[in-house]
Amino acid sequence: MQETSPYLPFVRAWKDVPAFDSDEAEARFWQAHQLEPRLMQSSLHRSDVRESTTITLRFDPRMLSRIKRVARRRYLNYQSMMKQWLSERMEQEMKEG
Incomplete structure (x- = not known):
């Protein structure tokens, strides 16, 4: 794997990343470009x-046993999964009025 060179041109906006038709094309692009650090930072998910x-x-x-089974299949903590489900449902309810 090739290391990122400090001399590679920066991608400064996501719109500058083309749509790739293959994994190889994407690999070639990223071997010749690097993300600007601010763009990478702005893309990181911030925890609540x-x-x-x-x-x-x-x-x-x-x-509860069924909920835990579903969570295990998804490699999630069952309490976190339930919290996510409730959050998604609340968003749906808010949109519906």
Whole structure:
């Protein structure tokens, strides 16, 4: 694998990255270009650092077992997966009014 040279031209905006027709074409492009550090930083996902409140929910044991099974198949923590599901549903509810 070739290391990034400090002399490669910078990609300063995502619109400057072409659509690639193959993995090889993409590899050639990135061997000849590098992302500008600010563009890379701006693309990083920022975690939600707001305070959270702990709650208690009572589930039927079979349902909780099924939820945990789904989470394991997705390589997720079941509580994080449930939080994601609730967040997605809230977004849907907010859009629907």
